[in-house]
Amino acid sequence: MNRSCKQPIVLIGGGGHAAVLAEILLMQNREIVAVISPEAIHERAIFKGMVHLKEDSDVFTFDKGQVKLVNGIGMLPKCTLRKKVNERYLQLGYQFESVIADSAYVSPSALIEEGVQVLPMAIVHTGAIIGSHSIVNTGALVEHDCKVGCYNHIAPKATLCGQVETEQDVYIGASSVLTQNMKVGNTSVIGAGAIVTKTLKPCSIFYPAKGTLKQQEHGL
Numbered sequence: 001m002n003r004s005c006k007q008p009i010v011l012i013g014g015g016g017h018a019a020v021l022a023e024i025l026l027m028q029n030r031e032i033v034a035v036i037s038p039e040a041i042h043e044r045a046i047f048k049g050m051v052h053l054k055e056d057s058d059v060f061t062f063d064k065g066q067v068k069l070v071n072g073i074g075m076l077p078k079c080t081l082r083k084k085v086n087e088r089y090l091q092l093g094y095q096f097e098s099v100i101a102d103s104a105y106v107s108p109s110a111l112i113e114e115g116v117q118v119l120p121m122a123i124v125h126t127g128a129i130i131g132s133h134s135i136v137n138t139g140a141l142v143e144h145d146c147k148v149g150c151y152n153h154i155a156p157k158a159t160l161c162g163q164v165e166t167e168q169d170v171y172i173g174a175s176s177v178l179t180q181n182m183k184v185g186n187t188s189v190i191g192a193g194a195i196v197t198k199t200l201k202p203c204s205i206f207y208p209a210k211g212t213l214k215q216q217e218h219g220l
Protein backbone atom coordinates (compact mmCIF):
# COMPACT_ATOMS: atom_id res chain seq x y z
CA MET A 1 0.00 0.00 0.00
CA ASN A 2 1.50 3.38 -0.91
CA ARG A 3 2.00 6.12 1.66
CA SER A 4 -0.80 8.42 0.46
CA CYS A 5 -3.33 5.64 1.18
CA LYS A 6 -2.53 6.04 4.86
CA GLN A 7 -3.39 9.71 5.12
CA PRO A 8 -5.98 10.63 7.76
CA ILE A 9 -9.51 11.13 6.57
CA VAL A 10 -11.83 14.11 6.92
CA LEU A 11 -15.37 12.75 6.54
CA ILE A 12 -17.95 15.15 5.13
CA GLY A 13 -21.50 14.41 6.30
CA GLY A 14 -22.88 12.81 9.41
CA GLY A 15 -25.93 10.84 8.23
CA GLY A 16 -26.51 7.22 7.33
CA HIS A 17 -24.22 7.08 4.29
CA ALA A 18 -21.41 8.72 6.27
CA ALA A 19 -21.91 6.20 9.08
CA VAL A 20 -21.53 3.29 6.65
CA LEU A 21 -18.33 4.80 5.29
CA ALA A 22 -16.98 5.49 8.79
CA GLU A 23 -17.53 1.85 9.71
CA ILE A 24 -15.66 0.63 6.63
CA LEU A 25 -12.77 3.04 7.25
CA LEU A 26 -12.43 2.13 10.93
CA MET A 27 -12.41 -1.59 10.08
CA GLN A 28 -9.50 -0.79 7.77
CA ASN A 29 -7.70 1.01 10.60
CA ARG A 30 -7.97 4.38 8.91
CA GLU A 31 -7.84 7.46 11.09
CA ILE A 32 -10.86 9.79 10.83
CA VAL A 33 -9.62 13.13 12.14
CA ALA A 34 -12.94 14.95 11.88
CA VAL A 35 -16.55 14.62 10.77
CA ILE A 36 -17.93 17.77 9.15
CA SER A 37 -21.68 18.11 9.56
CA PRO A 38 -24.05 20.94 10.49
CA GLU A 39 -26.28 18.37 12.25
CA ALA A 40 -25.70 16.48 15.50
CA ILE A 41 -23.84 13.24 14.82
CA HIS A 42 -23.13 11.62 18.15
CA GLU A 43 -26.42 9.74 18.50
CA ARG A 44 -25.01 7.38 15.87
CA ALA A 45 -22.76 5.03 17.81
CA ILE A 46 -20.10 4.90 15.12
CA PHE A 47 -19.34 8.61 15.56
CA LYS A 48 -18.93 8.50 19.34
CA GLY A 49 -15.64 10.07 20.38
CA MET A 50 -14.92 11.55 16.94
CA VAL A 51 -14.13 15.23 16.46
CA HIS A 52 -17.26 16.96 15.13
CA LEU A 53 -16.92 20.22 13.19
CA LYS A 54 -20.01 22.04 11.94
CA GLU A 55 -18.96 24.41 9.16
CA ASP A 56 -17.98 23.48 5.59
CA SER A 57 -15.08 25.90 5.98
CA ASP A 58 -13.73 23.80 8.86
CA VAL A 59 -12.19 21.56 6.18
CA PHE A 60 -9.65 24.35 5.63
CA THR A 61 -8.18 23.78 9.10
CA PHE A 62 -6.63 20.66 7.53
CA ASP A 63 -3.74 20.99 5.10
CA LYS A 64 -4.81 19.66 1.69
CA GLY A 65 -1.55 17.75 1.41
CA GLN A 66 -1.97 16.04 4.78
CA VAL A 67 -5.51 14.61 4.62
CA LYS A 68 -7.84 12.93 2.17
CA LEU A 69 -11.54 13.79 2.02
CA VAL A 70 -14.39 11.28 1.92
CA ASN A 71 -17.82 12.53 0.94
CA GLY A 72 -20.41 10.90 3.18
CA ILE A 73 -23.38 12.85 1.82
CA GLY A 74 -25.87 10.38 0.38
CA MET A 75 -27.09 10.81 -3.21
CA LEU A 76 -30.79 10.94 -4.00
CA PRO A 77 -32.26 11.30 -7.52
CA LYS A 78 -31.55 14.75 -9.01
CA CYS A 79 -29.87 15.98 -5.85
CA THR A 80 -26.67 17.80 -6.78
CA LEU A 81 -25.37 18.67 -3.30
CA ARG A 82 -22.89 15.82 -3.18
CA LYS A 83 -21.33 16.81 -6.51
CA LYS A 84 -21.18 20.52 -5.62
CA VAL A 85 -19.33 19.71 -2.40
CA ASN A 86 -16.76 17.60 -4.25
CA GLU A 87 -16.23 20.21 -6.96
CA ARG A 88 -15.69 22.95 -4.38
CA TYR A 89 -12.93 21.12 -2.53
CA LEU A 90 -11.35 19.67 -5.68
CA GLN A 91 -10.97 23.21 -7.03
CA LEU A 92 -9.09 24.12 -3.87
CA GLY A 93 -6.68 21.23 -4.35
CA TYR A 94 -8.09 18.66 -1.92
CA GLN A 95 -8.25 15.03 -2.97
CA PHE A 96 -10.96 12.45 -2.35
CA GLU A 97 -10.10 8.98 -1.15
CA SER A 98 -11.71 5.96 -2.77
CA VAL A 99 -13.31 3.68 -0.20
CA ILE A 100 -13.67 -0.01 -0.97
CA ALA A 101 -15.23 -2.24 1.69
CA ASP A 102 -13.29 -5.38 2.57
CA SER A 103 -16.28 -7.55 1.68
CA ALA A 104 -16.67 -6.01 -1.80
CA TYR A 105 -15.10 -7.80 -4.75
CA VAL A 106 -13.27 -5.55 -7.18
CA SER A 107 -11.57 -7.35 -10.05
CA PRO A 108 -7.85 -6.65 -10.37
CA SER A 109 -8.54 -5.59 -13.96
CA ALA A 110 -11.31 -3.14 -13.03
CA LEU A 111 -10.49 0.57 -12.88
CA ILE A 112 -11.69 2.54 -9.87
CA GLU A 113 -11.24 6.29 -10.26
CA GLU A 114 -10.77 8.95 -7.56
CA GLY A 115 -13.35 9.28 -4.81
CA VAL A 116 -15.32 6.15 -5.71
CA GLN A 117 -17.13 4.29 -2.93
CA VAL A 118 -17.72 0.55 -3.23
CA LEU A 119 -19.80 -0.62 -0.28
CA PRO A 120 -20.07 -4.03 1.41
CA MET A 121 -20.85 -7.06 -0.79
CA ALA A 122 -20.79 -5.04 -4.01
CA ILE A 123 -19.09 -6.62 -7.03
CA VAL A 124 -17.19 -4.85 -9.78
CA HIS A 125 -16.20 -7.44 -12.36
CA THR A 126 -13.36 -7.77 -14.80
CA GLY A 127 -12.67 -4.87 -17.14
CA ALA A 128 -15.26 -2.58 -15.56
CA ILE A 129 -14.54 1.12 -15.07
CA ILE A 130 -16.14 3.11 -12.24
CA GLY A 131 -15.93 6.84 -12.95
CA SER A 132 -14.76 9.29 -10.33
CA HIS A 133 -16.92 10.03 -7.28
CA SER A 134 -19.52 7.35 -8.07
CA ILE A 135 -21.10 5.13 -5.43
CA VAL A 136 -21.51 1.39 -5.94
CA ASN A 137 -23.82 0.79 -3.01
CA THR A 138 -24.35 -2.30 -0.86
CA GLY A 139 -24.66 -5.52 -2.84
CA ALA A 140 -24.76 -3.84 -6.26
CA LEU A 141 -23.36 -5.80 -9.21
CA VAL A 142 -21.40 -4.15 -12.01
CA GLU A 143 -20.71 -6.86 -14.55
CA HIS A 144 -17.75 -7.28 -16.86
CA ASP A 145 -16.68 -4.39 -19.12
CA CYS A 146 -19.28 -1.91 -17.84
CA LYS A 147 -18.30 1.75 -18.06
CA VAL A 148 -19.89 3.79 -15.29
CA GLY A 149 -19.60 7.56 -15.64
CA CYS A 150 -18.61 9.96 -12.88
CA TYR A 151 -20.99 10.99 -10.09
CA ASN A 152 -23.30 7.99 -10.59
CA HIS A 153 -25.14 6.29 -7.76
CA ILE A 154 -25.73 2.59 -8.24
CA ALA A 155 -28.12 1.96 -5.34
CA PRO A 156 -28.22 -1.22 -3.24
CA LYS A 157 -28.61 -4.50 -5.17
CA ALA A 158 -28.89 -2.87 -8.59
CA THR A 159 -27.47 -5.00 -11.41
CA LEU A 160 -25.64 -3.71 -14.45
CA CYS A 161 -25.27 -6.63 -16.89
CA GLY A 162 -22.20 -6.88 -19.12
CA GLN A 163 -20.97 -3.88 -21.09
CA VAL A 164 -23.57 -1.42 -19.85
CA GLU A 165 -22.39 2.19 -20.23
CA THR A 166 -23.62 5.16 -18.24
CA GLU A 167 -22.78 8.83 -18.64
CA GLN A 168 -22.33 11.21 -15.72
CA ASP A 169 -24.81 11.98 -12.88
CA VAL A 170 -26.91 8.87 -13.44
CA TYR A 171 -29.03 7.46 -10.58
CA ILE A 172 -29.71 3.73 -10.77
CA GLY A 173 -32.36 2.77 -8.21
CA ALA A 174 -32.19 -0.09 -5.75
CA SER A 175 -32.71 -3.60 -7.18
CA SER A 176 -33.10 -2.35 -10.75
CA VAL A 177 -31.66 -4.39 -13.63
CA LEU A 178 -30.02 -2.93 -16.73
CA THR A 179 -29.62 -5.59 -19.41
CA GLN A 180 -26.41 -6.08 -21.34
CA ASN A 181 -24.92 -3.56 -23.78
CA MET A 182 -27.40 -0.77 -23.08
CA LYS A 183 -26.43 2.86 -22.53
CA VAL A 184 -27.82 5.45 -20.13
CA GLY A 185 -27.55 9.15 -20.95
CA ASN A 186 -26.38 11.70 -18.43
CA THR A 187 -28.59 12.82 -15.49
CA SER A 188 -31.04 9.95 -16.04
CA VAL A 189 -32.91 8.35 -13.15
CA ILE A 190 -33.92 4.70 -13.04
CA GLY A 191 -36.53 3.90 -10.40
CA ALA A 192 -36.07 1.23 -7.77
CA GLY A 193 -37.03 -2.19 -9.08
CA ALA A 194 -37.05 -1.22 -12.77
CA ILE A 195 -35.96 -3.57 -15.54
CA VAL A 196 -34.41 -1.52 -18.31
CA THR A 197 -33.71 -3.20 -21.65
CA LYS A 198 -33.29 -0.24 -23.99
CA THR A 199 -30.86 2.63 -24.19
CA LEU A 200 -32.04 5.76 -22.34
CA LYS A 201 -31.47 9.28 -23.68
CA PRO A 202 -30.00 11.95 -21.38
CA CYS A 203 -32.33 13.22 -18.62
CA SER A 204 -34.68 10.22 -18.89
CA ILE A 205 -36.70 9.06 -15.89
CA PHE A 206 -37.59 5.38 -16.03
CA TYR A 207 -40.49 4.43 -13.73
CA PRO A 208 -41.03 0.77 -13.02
CA ALA A 209 -44.53 -0.76 -13.03
CA LYS A 210 -46.55 0.23 -9.97
CA GLY A 211 -47.76 -2.27 -7.43
CA THR A 212 -51.37 -2.13 -6.27
CA LEU A 213 -52.25 -1.70 -2.63
CA LYS A 214 -55.44 -3.35 -1.53
CA GLN A 215 -56.41 -2.52 2.03
CA GLN A 216 -58.60 -5.13 3.71
CA GLU A 217 -60.62 -4.30 6.80
CA HIS A 218 -59.99 -7.51 8.75
CA GLY A 219 -56.75 -8.80 7.25
CA LEU A 220 -56.65 -11.94 5.05
Ligand SMILES: CC(=O)SCCNC(=O)CCNC(=O)[C@H](O)C(C)(C)COP(=O)(O)OP(=O)(O)OC[C@H]1O[C@@H](n2cnc3c(N)ncnc32)[C@H](O)[C@@H]1OP(=O)(O)O
Nearest residue numbers: 077155156172173174189190191192193207208209210211
Ligand atom coordinates in the same frame (compact mmCIF):
# COMPACT_ATOMS: atom_id res chain seq x y z
C1 LIG B 1 -28.87 3.04 1.16
C2 LIG B 1 -30.06 3.66 0.45
O1 LIG B 1 -31.14 3.66 0.95
S1 LIG B 1 -29.78 4.31 -1.08
C3 LIG B 1 -31.35 4.82 -1.68
C4 LIG B 1 -31.98 3.80 -2.63
N1 LIG B 1 -33.26 4.34 -3.06
C5 LIG B 1 -33.73 4.15 -4.29
O2 LIG B 1 -33.16 3.46 -5.10
C6 LIG B 1 -35.00 4.90 -4.62
C7 LIG B 1 -34.99 5.38 -6.07
N2 LIG B 1 -36.09 6.29 -6.32
C8 LIG B 1 -37.24 5.91 -6.90
O3 LIG B 1 -37.48 4.76 -7.27
C9 LIG B 1 -38.22 7.08 -7.04
O4 LIG B 1 -39.41 6.74 -6.48
C10 LIG B 1 -38.32 7.63 -8.47
C11 LIG B 1 -37.03 8.42 -8.71
C12 LIG B 1 -38.47 6.57 -9.54
C13 LIG B 1 -39.57 8.52 -8.63
O5 LIG B 1 -39.50 9.60 -7.81
P1 LIG B 1 -40.61 10.76 -7.96
O6 LIG B 1 -40.67 11.27 -9.36
O7 LIG B 1 -40.33 11.72 -6.85
O8 LIG B 1 -41.94 9.99 -7.77
P2 LIG B 1 -42.92 10.01 -6.53
O9 LIG B 1 -42.22 9.52 -5.30
O10 LIG B 1 -43.61 11.34 -6.50
O11 LIG B 1 -43.98 8.88 -6.96
C14 LIG B 1 -44.84 9.06 -8.07
C15 LIG B 1 -45.67 7.79 -8.18
O12 LIG B 1 -44.85 6.70 -8.68
C16 LIG B 1 -44.81 5.63 -7.72
N3 LIG B 1 -43.43 5.14 -7.67
C17 LIG B 1 -42.32 5.89 -7.37
N4 LIG B 1 -41.23 5.14 -7.42
C18 LIG B 1 -41.63 3.90 -7.75
C19 LIG B 1 -40.94 2.70 -7.92
N5 LIG B 1 -39.59 2.66 -7.80
N6 LIG B 1 -41.64 1.60 -8.27
C20 LIG B 1 -42.98 1.66 -8.42
N7 LIG B 1 -43.70 2.80 -8.27
C21 LIG B 1 -43.03 3.90 -7.92
C22 LIG B 1 -45.23 6.26 -6.38
O13 LIG B 1 -45.81 5.31 -5.54
C23 LIG B 1 -46.21 7.31 -6.84
O14 LIG B 1 -47.43 6.69 -7.08
P3 LIG B 1 -48.84 7.49 -6.86
O15 LIG B 1 -48.83 8.59 -7.88
O16 LIG B 1 -49.85 6.44 -7.11
O17 LIG B 1 -48.81 7.99 -5.45
